Amino acid sequence: MAAPIFDTLRQQLVPAAGVAAVSHGVLVFTLAPAELMPTVQRLKSEFAFDLFLDVTAIDWLGQTPRFEIVHHFYSTVHKVRARLKTRVPDADTSLDSLLPLYGSAAFMERECHDMYGIVFRGNADLRPILLYEGFVGHPLRKDYPKQQEQPLVPYRT
Amino acid sequence: MDLSIPNPVRSIFEGEQRDDSVIVNIGPSHPATHGTVQIIAELDGERVRRTDVHCGYLHRGFEKECEDHTWHNLIPYVDRLNYVSALINDFAYCDGVEQLMGVQITPRCRYLRTLLSEYSRVVDHLTCIAAGLMEMGAMTAFLYLVMIRDYMYEHLAALTGARVTHSYGRIGGLARDLPAGWLTRLEEILTQYEDFVARVHALVDRNRIFIDRLRNVGVISTGDALHWGYTGPILRSTGVPRDLRKDTPYLAYAELDFEVPVGINGDNYDRYYVRMREMDESVHMMRQLAGMLPEGPINVDDRRCTFPDKTLVYSEIETLINHFKLVMDGPRVPAGEVYCAHEAPNGELGFYLVSTGGGTPYKVHVRSPSFVHMGGAHRMLDGGQLADIVPTFGSINMIGGECDR
Numbered sequence: 001m002a003a004p005i006f007d008t009l010r011q012q013l014v015p016a017a018g019v020a021a022v023s024h025g026v027l028v029f030t031l032a033p034a035e036l037m038p039t040v041q042r043l044k045s046e047f048a049f050d051l052f053l054d055v056t057a058i059d060w061l062g063q064t065p066r067f068e069i070v071h072h073f074y075s076t077v078h079k080v081r082a083r084l085k086t087r088v089p090d091a092d093t094s095l096d097s098l099l100p101l102y103g104s105a106a107f108m109e110r111e112c113h114d115m116y117g118i119v120f121r122g123n124a125d126l127r128p129i130l131l132y133e134g135f136v137g138h139p140l141r142k143d144y145p146k147q148q149e150q151p152l153v154p155y156r157t
Numbered sequence: 158m159d160l161s162i163p164n165p166v167r168s169i170f171e172g173e174q175r176d177d178s179v180i181v182n183i184g185p186s187h188p189a190t191h192g193t194v195q196i197i198a199e200l201d202g203e204r205v206r207r208t209d210v211h212c213g214y215l216h217r218g219f220e221k222e223c224e225d226h227t228w229h230n231l232i233p234y235v236d237r238l239n240y241v242s243a244l245i246n247d248f249a250y251c252d253g254v255e256q257l258m259g260v261q262i263t264p265r266c267r268y269l270r271t272l273l274s275e276y277s278r279v280v281d282h283l284t285c286i287a288a289g290l291m292e293m294g295a296m297t298a299f300l301y302l303v304m305i306r307d308y309m310y311e312h313l314a315a316l317t318g319a320r321v322t323h324s325y326g327r328i329g330g331l332a333r334d335l336p337a338g339w340l341t342r343l344e345e346i347l348t349q350y351e352d353f354v355a356r357v358h359a360l361v362d363r364n365r366i367f368i369d370r371l372r373n374v375g376v377i378s379t380g381d382a383l384h385w386g387y388t389g390p391i392l393r394s395t396g397v398p399r400d401l402r403k404d405t406p407y408l409a410y411a412e413l414d415f416e417v418p419v420g421i422n423g424d425n426y427d428r429y430y431v432r433m434r435e436m437d438e439s440v441h442m443m444r445q446l447a448g449m450l451p452e453g454p455i456n457v458d459d460r461r462c463t464f465p466d467k468t469l470v471y472s473e474i475e476t477l478i479n480h481f482k483l484v485m486d487g488p489r490v491p492a493g494e495v496y497c498a499h500e501a502p503n504g505e506l507g508f509y510l511v512s513t514g515g516g517t518p519y520k521v522h523v524r525s526p527s528f529v530h531m532g533g534a535h536r537m538l539d540g541g542q543l544a545d546i547v548p549t550f551g552s553i554n555m556i557g558g559e560c561d562r
Contacts (some may be wrong), residue, residue, distance in 0.1 A: 053388065058511055127169075133164065
């Protein structure tokens, strides 16, 4: 099922917003970090993608750039989803925050910062949300050992 | 020996408190918060000036653990996300994996999953409404609703073997078919449900105390709700019929006759009423589905994901190897990524799955409605009364399991 809006989006946004393809009913844009903010702005204001669903990252350890940041959007008008994928290197894991456009970015970016150490420029409140103050490292990175423990309260012996 | 434990959270109010305000800490383990969540509130008398919501107390590394287990072994884990409606989690996850594998589930499985999703939704809404009413002192209504919920749990246990965390979904099908007489008992329970929900309507809907506590409390507008990522009953309570079952139909929803109830104001009363009406719609759907259920297998005939028949495992070497490979290596899921969203009782439940072609996921991410809703909860709490935090928080229906993962 290819929605007609997908063709319009492709004509309007590509090549400025990188390459686009439809995967499992979702329109996927692969773009450079600098193009993220302008593309999301256009998606929101011109194409009614009014719901910012989710942001997460994938750690492709061993590849460069290492982290792939994945944003999901939903349009309650066209009833379709769009996915934006962009890569950032290990040396500089910062990316524009979507907080100026969507309030829901606040918590979701905090989680992504917790888990992968992605720094969202413009989100002033990146305190730990699922982890606790003082937690060292980012547990969903592939080089964080699964068995590693950081108890806040010492174990009883 | 220093026995002090460092504070796991840092409040945004630290160092910028006004002279005339008081900071009150609610939770993480407090009778007013059903769920393990901490709300730090700045109060001006009884009025809430600002709130800082902290979740994460139930974080157990779900997503990390997923990267170390086969696709099949995750099913009991996804059960424990939203443990009040575990079946919907199961089916959403399995749907995602099936999309990656290109598996088409059988018609009987499709209808059965739809029926059980709606059953799960009723259970979830019953729990939410019952707890919300009890927190305002309505003990009778609580007992009526929880009694029905318990009949449903027992009934689901007869099918799945467990009351709460059913682990009933399978990639490409279901764990087992309906036992004899299950649909007959379903109709009995639905009849009782109607009787008791009617009593709750009579007790509560036009009750002065109840209306005073809920009307125009915790109001959120449609624009704000979308801005803060709200979906599900909270978004619908603001007056827009946004429901994935209608908007992007999955399972058998396109063939069903149902309405999407909406509210007017986006306040606590509307959220109560939207949930009550949604349960009625779910019951209506379940009755349709019980009549539509076709005969046939519940599992696809696909050796990549479906476990072979046990008698053959013990008698044929090929089948034994097939079984062994499925257990030890897991089903081979073609490389790719998928975002699969179902309409969970609280909103859009999305599974973002990434496979590199192995029997274990490379990444599993859950877009849990509860977590997103916590991000905007302060919009409903700020400016209200301290005592209103309890019903407003209850009407958001945050489930710690899926919020904190």
